[in-house]
Amino acid sequence: MPSNTYRARVNALAVITSAAFFGANLFIGLSMGVYWLSLPPGDFVTQFFPQFSNFLFTIMPLFLLMPVGLILSARLDWDHAPAQRNWVIALWLYLAVSLITIFYHMPLNVRLAAAIESPVGDALDFYKSIALVAQVTEENSATIRGLWLLGHIPRVLITLATPVFVLRAMRAQSA
Secondary structure, eight states: OOOHHHHHHHHHHHHHHHHHHHHHHHHIIIIIHHHHHHSOHHHHHHHHHHHHHHHHHHHHHHHHHHHHHHHHHHHHTTTOHHHHHHHHHHHHHHHHHHHHIIIIIHHHHHHHHHHTTOHHHHHTHHHHHHOSSOSOOTTTHHHHHHHHHHHHHHHHHHHHHHHHHHHHHHHHHHO
16 A cells, blocks of 8 residues: 555645646746737747747646656545546546647647748658648738637646646545
8 A cells, every 4th residue: 555655745746737737828828828919920920939949848847747646646546436536537638638739739839830940840740741720821820820829728728627626536535
């Protein structure tokens, strides 16, 4: 049987990473989103990928550590149905945000990288092949910005729900 210290650590990893990931997504959606909307569309295209690259170094570790905390915590509570249900929901939410990222935002990000001739645009050709939009141009840059920001709304909502279910699972386990 795992120690209470181990449980506390993996639960802390789950709640801290999921809440921080929500905060990072909220920052991107609200703060950066408002800023990007204030720019002329062409300036958005030139500024997006360098800015995105900067906050990627903060958000990616959270994104990668979150499933570790979720899975290890869920394993501890697998025989406790009320807690297990909440951990499973949190894991499904993580999967949902992952799929949105992989199949919606990554292709748009790669298109925006290619628009400024970043090597990332060439290195990740697969994402260009599944992108919902063609090459970014001056004419469609406002639409691309709108699509990116609209697609970010479900990410913020899902990442808000994740720590809620983590906390519910922790409460159910202790009840």
